[in-house]
Amino acid sequence: MARAVTTQHKTIATAAAWIVALLIFFPILYTVITSFKSEQEAIQGFNLFPSGTTESYSEVQAQSGYFKFFLNSVLLSVGSTILALLVAIPAAWSMAFSPTKRTKDILMWMLSTKMMPAVAVLFPIYLIFRDTGLLDSRIGLMIMLMLINLPIVVWMLYTYFREIPGEILEAARMDGASLWNEIVYVLTPMAVPGIASTMLLNIILAWNEAFWTIRLTTTEAAPLTAFISSFSSPQGLFWAKLSAASTLAIAPILIMGWFSQKQLVRGLTFGAVK
Amino acid sequence: MATQQTRSLARFMMAPSVVLLFVWMIVPLVITIWFSFQQYNPLNPIRDGFIGFSNYALFYSNPAFLQSIINTLVLVGSVLLITVIGGIALALLIDQPMWGQGIVRILVISPFFVMPPVAALVWKNMIMHPQYGVFADIARFFGGQPIDWFGQYPLTAIIIIVAWQWLPFATLILLTSLQSLDGEQKEAAEMDGASFVSRFIYLTLPHMSRAITVVILIQTIFLLSVYAEILVTTNGGPGYASTNLPFLVYQKALLEFKIGQASAGGVIAVILANIVAFFAMRAVGKNLDK
Numbered sequence: 001m002a003r004a005v006t007t008q009h010k011t012i013a014t015a016a017a018w019i020v021a022l023l024i025f026f027p028i029l030y031t032v033i034t035s036f037k038s039e040q041e042a043i044q045g046f047n048l049f050p051s052g053t054t055e056s057y058s059e060v061q062a063q064s065g066y067f068k069f070f071l072n073s074v075l076l077s078v079g080s081t082i083l084a085l086l087v088a089i090p091a092a093w094s095m096a097f098s099p100t101k102r103t104k105d106i107l108m109w110m111l112s113t114k115m116m117p118a119v120a121v122l123f124p125i126y127l128i129f130r131d132t133g134l135l136d137s138r139i140g141l142m143i144m145l146m147l148i149n150l151p152i153v154v155w156m157l158y159t160y161f162r163e164i165p166g167e168i169l170e171a172a173r174m175d176g177a178s179l180w181n182e183i184v185y186v187l188t189p190m191a192v193p194g195i196a197s198t199m200l201l202n203i204i205l206a207w208n209e210a211f212w213t214i215r216l217t218t219t220e221a222a223p224l225t226a227f228i229s230s231f232s233s234p235q236g237l238f239w240a241k242l243s244a245a246s247t248l249a250i251a252p253i254l255i256m257g258w259f260s261q262k263q264l265v266r267g268l269t270f271g272a273v274k
Numbered sequence: 275m276a277t278q279q280t281r282s283l284a285r286f287m288m289a290p291s292v293v294l295l296f297v298w299m300i301v302p303l304v305i306t307i308w309f310s311f312q313q314y315n316p317l318n319p320i321r322d323g324f325i326g327f328s329n330y331a332l333f334y335s336n337p338a339f340l341q342s343i344i345n346t347l348v349l350v351g352s353v354l355l356i357t358v359i360g361g362i363a364l365a366l367l368i369d370q371p372m373w374g375q376g377i378v379r380i381l382v383i384s385p386f387f388v389m390p391p392v393a394a395l396v397w398k399n400m401i402m403h404p405q406y407g408v409f410a411d412i413a414r415f416f417g418g419q420p421i422d423w424f425g426q427y428p429l430t431a432i433i434i435i436v437a438w439q440w441l442p443f444a445t446l447i448l449l450t451s452l453q454s455l456d457g458e459q460k461e462a463a464e465m466d467g468a469s470f471v472s473r474f475i476y477l478t479l480p481h482m483s484r485a486i487t488v489v490i491l492i493q494t495i496f497l498l499s500v501y502a503e504i505l506v507t508t509n510g511g512p513g514y515a516s517t518n519l520p521f522l523v524y525q526k527a528l529l530e531f532k533i534g535q536a537s538a539g540g541v542i543a544v545i546l547a548n549i550v551a552f553f554a555m556r557a558v559g560k561n562l563d564k
Contacts, residue, residue: 120540
């Protein structure tokens with residue numbers, strides 16, 4: 001027997017939920033609105049209806065070369081994700097399909113590396129980067145982001161791979177498929193959705209990483225996190241421009257995030273909540 | 275038929291991940307521990323070499339140290355409290371039948387995808403600014419005095435920002451868990467005349483307990499190392515009012531170049547994180563055994 005839902009109940013729930021949701025979303029909404037104001041308008045008090053000018057957007061590009069930072073963010077997040085997948089896929093594959101007694105321990109140990117506070121190794125990493133010339137280089141930061149997210153990538157892939165029934169592999173083996181054929185024709189098609197989800201979540205995490213990307217870059221490799229942080233100085237207080245830069249910095253990842261809610265839950269809880 | 279060959283193949287495939295993570299974990303940590311027992315300042319040519327626990331003593335006797343530990347714990351504790359209670363309430367609300375549930379979900383989850391510097395700057399300048407912020411507009415509208423959030427209540431302001439970032443995460447995970455609750459159980463309880471409160475206490479809450487644990491543990495890991503939010507808003511000030519342990523270590527290392535003391539602080543941060551990690555690993559590990 002389905003529960004009878006009264007229209008009144010539904011109306012109240014709808015109103016309450018929408019009010020709370022809009023309040024939570026408001027800072028983002030107001031940032032987008034302000035980005036379409038002129039600097040004059042932006043400091044003239046609360047106003048939800050901008051004049052619709054796009055001058056802030058063109059100024060952000062003209063004055064600070066926004067596009068270079070954007071490109072760095074794309075390169076770093078996608079590059080580090082691909083690196084992490086290359087390293088993690090074989091590991092997750094072997095742990096899911098030929099588990100040993102120590103598999104679980106290895107997984108837990110990998111996760112534990114994630115708990116080391118970044119700040120504790122800031123100076124050593126800084127020294128290593130300086131002495132190897134990796135400071136402010138894209139490749140150095142890519143490696144860094146790859147290492148930070150590697151445990152999550154291995155874990156997430158492992159939880160996806162584990163759901164692929166082992167019998168299918170056995171059947172393929174019985175039919176005489178070589179290891180190579182097994183991987184290319186049987187496993188890959190079944191693993192693609194899991195790999196895609198992992199990739200999506202990892203790009204989001206890498207895009208928003210705001211410790212190493214700020215501390216290990218100056219100009220050349222600086223992504224959007226470092227660019228936005230430079231607005232914290234007093235001479236950077238231009239509301240409309242800050243809003244335009246912020247909108248551009250969060251828009252791509254916000255849209256990706258909307259599509260990855262389920263994977264997010266799974267990836268960030270290490271499969272404990274599905 | 276797990277032959278010797280497949281086993282060594284498995285080991286071979288795992289090697290890159292294991293080696294990389296091992297090096298990444300051990301090498302910098304050993305260097306940090308080594309520096310924490312050294313007199314080392316890149317600006318100061320005098321090197322006394324090994325100085326025992328002096329760095330720890332110096333770091334410990336620094337009044338900022340105790341304050342930073344307290345700030346760290348207050349920050350973590352407050353944000354956890356707000357996000358877990360708020361997350362449960364929000365999840366219960368969104369789980370009700372309503373129009374436009376999908377859009378509500380999207381709106382609520384959005385702050386999680388905002389990079390920390392943007393979140394902090396938007397709140398600092400557009401919402402909490404004592405002159406041009408929305409809060410100031412509201413205060414003036416009601417004839418009140420705008421509050422100088424970052425001057426008077428810096429830690430509270432940062433807690434609000436960080437809670438705003440993490441409330442979506444808690445809500446999303448708790449909602450996912452709530453939606454997996456068996457509908458028939460709920461109906462049975464309702465038919466038996468259980469009130470909303472007793473249904474919540476005896477049915478919903480126990481069902482969500484694992485998700486709540488996971489939320490607390492994962493958030494704690496991230497909250498212990500809040501950094502960018504402090505950097506772009508208060509820079510740790512006024513004084514040390516909003517300096518947490520990671521921020522203090524950063525200041526010592528890269529602003530004052532007191533590498534020995536910073537390393538000692540880093541080691542303390544590791545110990546703190548390990549205490550948390552110990553409980554986290556046990557809980558996550560238990561969930562694996564199902």
